[in-house]
Amino acid sequence: MLWLTGGGLVICFLMIVMLLLYVLWQGLTTFWPQPIAQVETIDGRTLLGEAFASDSYDLKFSHLAGQSGVVREELEDLLHPAFQTVVQEVVDSGSLSDRLEMNRPMILRAVATQVKLAPAVQQSRPEKRTAIVSEIEDALNARWDEFVDRLSEEVSSNVGDVSGDSLATAWNAASTAAESALGQLDATEFQRQFSEGDSVLYSVWARDAWTSLAMPVGVPMRRREFRTENYELTNEHFNWVSDFEIKPDGETFPEWATLLERIEGGRFYGFPAELRIDGKATETEPAAIWAAFPELHAECRERWLEGKEIDEIDGGAFNRRRERERLELIEVGHKFGKDSTEYREAQAALQDFERANAAEYQEIRSRIEELHQLNSRYAILMRTVDGQEQEVPLAEIVRAVPANHIDSGEKWSIYLSRWREFLFDNPREANSEGGVYPAIFGTVVMTLLMSIAVVPFGVLAALYLREYAKGGIVVSSVRIAINNLAGVPSIVFGVFGVGFFCYMVGGTIDEVFYAAKTADAGPTYGTGGLFWASLTLALLTLPVVIVATEEALSAVPRSMREGSLACGATKWQTIRRIVLPRALPGIMTGTILAMARGAGEVAPLMLVGAVKLAPHLVVDLHDWSGSFGPVPTGALHPERSFMHLGFHIFDLGFQSQNSEAAKPMVYTTTLLLIGLIAVMNIAAIWLRAQLRKKFQFSQF
Amino acid sequence: MISNIESGQPARGASSGDEQPNRLEMITRGEHVDAVIHPELADRSSVLDIDNVCLWYGDKQALFDINMIIPDGNVTALIGPSGCGKSTLLRCVNRMNDLIDSVRLGGDMRLNGDSIFSPNVDVIALRKRMGMVFQKPNPFPMSIFENVVYPLRIDGERDRNVLEEVCERALRGAALWDEVKDRLHESGLGLSGGQQQRLCIARAIASDPEVLLLDEPCSALDPIATGKIEDLIDELRGDYSILIVTHNMQQASRVSDYTAFMYLGHLIEYGPTVSLFTNPKLKETEDYVMGRFG
Numbered sequence: 001m002l003w004l005t006g007g008g009l010v011i012c013f014l015m016i017v018m019l020l021l022y023v024l025w026q027g028l029t030t031f032w033p034q035p036i037a038q039v040e041t042i043d044g045r046t047l048l049g050e051a052f053a054s055d056s057y058d059l060k061f062s063h064l065a066g067q068s069g070v071v072r073e074e075l076e077d078l079l080h081p082a083f084q085t086v087v088q089e090v091v092d093s094g095s096l097s098d099r100l101e102m103n104r105p106m107i108l109r110a111v112a113t114q115v116k117l118a119p120a121v122q123q124s125r126p127e128k129r130t131a132i133v134s135e136i137e138d139a140l141n142a143r144w145d146e147f148v149d150r151l152s153e154e155v156s157s158n159v160g161d162v163s164g165d166s167l168a169t170a171w172n173a174a175s176t177a178a179e180s181a182l183g184q185l186d187a188t189e190f191q192r193q194f195s196e197g198d199s200v201l202y203s204v205w206a207r208d209a210w211t212s213l214a215m216p217v218g219v220p221m222r223r224r225e226f227r228t229e230n231y232e233l234t235n236e237h238f239n240w241v242s243d244f245e246i247k248p249d250g251e252t253f254p255e256w257a258t259l260l261e262r263i264e265g266g267r268f269y270g271f272p273a274e275l276r277i278d279g280k281a282t283e284t285e286p287a288a289i290w291a292a293f294p295e296l297h298a299e300c301r302e303r304w305l306e307g308k309e310i311d312e313i314d315g316g317a318f319n320r321r322r323e324r325e326r327l328e329l330i331e332v333g334h335k336f337g338k339d340s341t342e343y344r345e346a347q348a349a350l351q352d353f354e355r356a357n358a359a360e361y362q363e364i365r366s367r368i369e370e371l372h373q374l375n376s377r378y379a380i381l382m383r384t385v386d387g388q389e390q391e392v393p394l395a396e397i398v399r400a401v402p403a404n405h406i407d408s409g410e411k412w413s414i415y416l417s418r419w420r421e422f423l424f425d426n427p428r429e430a431n432s433e434g435g436v437y438p439a440i441f442g443t444v445v446m447t448l449l450m451s452i453a454v455v456p457f458g459v460l461a462a463l464y465l466r467e468y469a470k471g472g473i474v475v476s477s478v479r480i481a482i483n484n485l486a487g488v489p490s491i492v493f494g495v496f497g498v499g500f501f502c503y504m505v506g507g508t509i510d511e512v513f514y515a516a517k518t519a520d521a522g523p524t525y526g527t528g529g530l531f532w533a534s535l536t537l538a539l540l541t542l543p544v545v546i547v548a549t550e551e552a553l554s555a556v557p558r559s560m561r562e563g564s565l566a567c568g569a570t571k572w573q574t575i576r577r578i579v580l581p582r583a584l585p586g587i588m589t590g591t592i593l594a595m596a597r598g599a600g601e602v603a604p605l606m607l608v609g610a611v612k613l614a615p616h617l618v619v620d621l622h623d624w625s626g627s628f629g630p631v632p633t634g635a636l637h638p639e640r641s642f643m644h645l646g647f648h649i650f651d652l653g654f655q656s657q658n659s660e661a662a663k664p665m666v667y668t669t670t671l672l673l674i675g676l677i678a679v680m681n682i683a684a685i686w687l688r689a690q691l692r693k694k695f696q697f698s699q700f
Numbered sequence: 701m702i703s704n705i706e707s708g709q710p711a712r713g714a715s716s717g718d719e720q721p722n723r724l725e726m727i728t729r730g731e732h733v734d735a736v737i738h739p740e741l742a743d744r745s746s747v748l749d750i751d752n753v754c755l756w757y758g759d760k761q762a763l764f765d766i767n768m769i770i771p772d773g774n775v776t777a778l779i780g781p782s783g784c785g786k787s788t789l790l791r792c793v794n795r796m797n798d799l800i801d802s803v804r805l806g807g808d809m810r811l812n813g814d815s816i817f818s819p820n821v822d823v824i825a826l827r828k829r830m831g832m833v834f835q836k837p838n839p840f841p842m843s844i845f846e847n848v849v850y851p852l853r854i855d856g857e858r859d860r861n862v863l864e865e866v867c868e869r870a871l872r873g874a875a876l877w878d879e880v881k882d883r884l885h886e887s888g889l890g891l892s893g894g895q896q897q898r899l900c901i902a903r904a905i906a907s908d909p910e911v912l913l914l915d916e917p918c919s920a921l922d923p924i925a926t927g928k929i930e931d932l933i934d935e936l937r938g939d940y941s942i943l944i945v946t947h948n949m950q951q952a953s954r955v956s957d958y959t960a961f962m963y964l965g966h967l968i969e970y971g972p973t974v975s976l977f978t979n980p981k982l983k984e985t986e987d988y989v990m991g992r993f994g
């Protein structure tokens with residue numbers, strides 16, 4: 001019994017540990033800079049890229065289909081020795097006839113199919129076709145033993161040939177003979193040949209018998225996925241290359257092979273050809289290009305970031321002012337009608353506003369233009385491995401990595417800089433590159449808001465149930481309902497959230513407070529957003545908090561309550577001063593559990609507010625106009641959709657265009673999500689330990 | 701009403717050839733029995749009047765017509781075997797039995813003339829006029845200071861000076877001041893058992909109660925701590941009226957001025973401790989205090 005239970009525990013523990021280690025390993029190694037390989041294949045292609053994943057498989061005769069030329073030859077060269085070994089083994093063990101007998105139904109079926117497809121049969125009249133085929137099938141069956149003898153003789157005599165090629169030749173010969181035979185005959189001749197067991201029959205048969213022997217043949221082979229990108233030139237992200245396809249010494253690591261990570265357009269693998277300033281080449285040697293690159297690039301990036309900031313902050317503020325004016329106009333339109341004098345006055349006012357501020361608008365735009373102009377002077381000309389040239393403006397480059405030319409110190413700095421980008425920057429390339437900062441932010445803010453919502457309600461409910469409610473059917477039903485709430489699938493909560501919170505409550509709020517904005521830009525609170533998502537998840541985690549709080553409350557010893565009451569305290573005073581503080585560690589446990597559960601739920605979020613890409617963060621320090629109905633909420637905008645790490649994982653893994661590239665990001669994001677939940681839990685556990693110390697549960 | 705003041709009746713001894721029936725057997729049979737109350741109690745001023753008090757737990761009666769007065773400024777002990785109702789009676793005084801749903805009360809008690817059982821009595825205000833110490837020390841999970849001033853805080857007192865003064869007075873009164881005066885802000889749970897109980901006593905006397913209710917305060921303590929508590933009770937006599945429940949007869953004889961002997965919810969005999977122990981009026985009492993049963 002001990003072994004059974006202990007063993008079960010150990011297995012569970014191991015599974016968890018292995019999963020975590022796996023995620024840890026995959027996640028941590030994603031950003032390490034890999035060397036860039038140049039691969040020349042036997043069919044004349046040259047690829048430049050990072051080896052991404054590798055796969056072992058067995059090379060089989062079926063892989064020959066669709067191949068031609070050099071590749072086919074190479075494949076045949078690999079397969080035939082294996083074939084010979086298999087056949088040798090069959091012959092040595094004397095089991096050729098047994099083996100063929102085993103495959104007999106398959107062989108006969110295959111031959112029958114061939115026959116049906118043969119031109120001679122296809123060309124004859126339909127009513128004759130069936131007759132031909134069945135006649136031939138009968139002939140095959142009758143001649144089976146004869147065939148096996150003949151084939152065995154041939155195989156045994158060929159196997160002894162040391163040169164080894166003859167088996168392959170025999171097989172090829174059988175194939176060719178069969179094909180030509182099937183093609184040349186007319187219907188009558190065809191029938192006659194088959195009925196009398198002529199060489200045609202034999203060729204067709206032998207080919208299929210050889211094939212059945214060849215089926216188990218497998219040569220272990222490795223293939224690797226090379227990330228070659230340059231999507232705008234090649235229309236593909238990856239290339240699979242098997243080891244046999246690579247020329248001997250065809251895999252090299254050119255010194256100046258470079259990876260460019262770009263803002264738009266994905267990765268670029270190539271060689272630096274020229275550094276261009278104002279359209280003229282200033283450097284043409286790779287070493288010199290790299291010497292000059294860092295400084296110029298840093299300047300361009302700074303200007304680009306500055307431009308973005310101006311656009312977001314100043315431009316954003318300007319746009320918001322303009323929006324307010326426009327919304328006021330729409331409101332006036334609603335109140336007084338579009339034909340009223342008030343509306344015309346408001347229109348005129350808006351036009352005045354726009355004229356007055358045109359100058360400011362122009363100024364903002366021209367500042368941004370200026371920066372872009374400066375940046376457009378600098379570009380780098382890259383040459384791909386097959387000679388195509390592409391000019392890349394420096395401002396578009398996020399990071400340039402001459403992967404084969406960097407030492408380990410530089411590798412570490414690139415690794416850490418990629419992590420920094422991952423944690424603090426916005427995503428690029430439909431979330432498959434760049435950072436997940438908005439998702440981290442959204443997850444944390446949503447979890448906090450959810451905890452703030454769930455803890456007071458949960459504690460109050462538990463207090464009522466435990467302290468004030470008289471036992472009875474009502475209380476029992478409420479308890480049953482709470483426990484069942486814990487078992488409801490989370491997507492149902494999502495649907496409830498959408499229906500009740502978004503459409504009903506949100507719709508009403510929109511009608512009353514945001515009529516103009518809704519008419520103009522669509523629902524504000526009437527659709528998914530941070531606030532409704534937090535409330536939905538608070539509902540989901542409510543049972544957890546209630547149950548944990550009830551447990552904590554009932555653990556407060558009766559003697560303490562009696563002591564307080566004997567001093568003349570009211571019930572509420574006793575609860576507030578003695579019971580609740582003493583129960584606080586237990587309440588915190590409930591909160592921790594609720595937070596951990598809520599932070600990881602994705603299904604309901606998909607319906608009530610998490611999105612693939614959110615244009616703004618939910619807490620926006622540049623825009624303090626957030627509000628919930630009549631209540632101003634400052635920098636917090638509870639109506640905005642947000643990004644969430646769990647949803648991000650789903651999106652990356654299953655909704656990306658470039659799903660292979662997104663795969664490592666999935667691991668990294670998973671690692672991050674686990675890490676984030678662990679940090680939140682540890683913080684809460686620490687807080688609980690501090691509280692516990694206050695209440696040394698020591699007895700005399 | 702005080703009934704049955706018997707004077708001069710000799711104690712029933714095994715040797716005196718008795719015809720009187722055994723009261724304890726009568727009680728066990730369910731018959732009514734009158735208490736024997738010594739005459740010394742007749743003209744004492746009382747802090748607590750217990751008037752025909754009955755108590756039922758659901759259908760089961762636990763107290764049968766208890767009639768007695770608790771003298772002012774003295775220590776009164778309630779003794780008797782387990783299950784005789786002494787703790788139940790004590791808990792009636794500050795209406796702690798209200799916490800149990802199935803309890804029904806009959807009769808009345810009066811604290812310095814004010815009714816306790818009357819339905820429109822403010823129980824909270826009532827409890828503030830009394831202090832209770834329980835069998836197991838139950839200091840709150842707060843600092844020593846906060847423990848002692850708790851009764852004042854819940855009464856709304858915020859003035860720091862008042863609180864500190866009361867704290868010192870109470871802790872001195874409980875003979876704990878010297879031991880804890882340097883660590884008033886440490887947790888009360890960090891004290892030893894005896895100290896915790898003295899802390900509870902300090903808390904009970906902080907609000908200057910009219911009567912102090914002690915429910916077997918030493919039963920969970922070691923002999924040395926017990927001795928200290930008994931000394932303390934001795935000191936508190938006079939300043940406070942104390943009603944103490946104890947199952948330890950020696951303690952009752954050491955500590956109390958008056959003792960009441962109860963059995964199965966009935967008051968059997970009640971008188972000055974010295975008389976009750978050395979010269980009990982009833983054989984049943986003599987049997988009990990000699991340790992012949994219970």
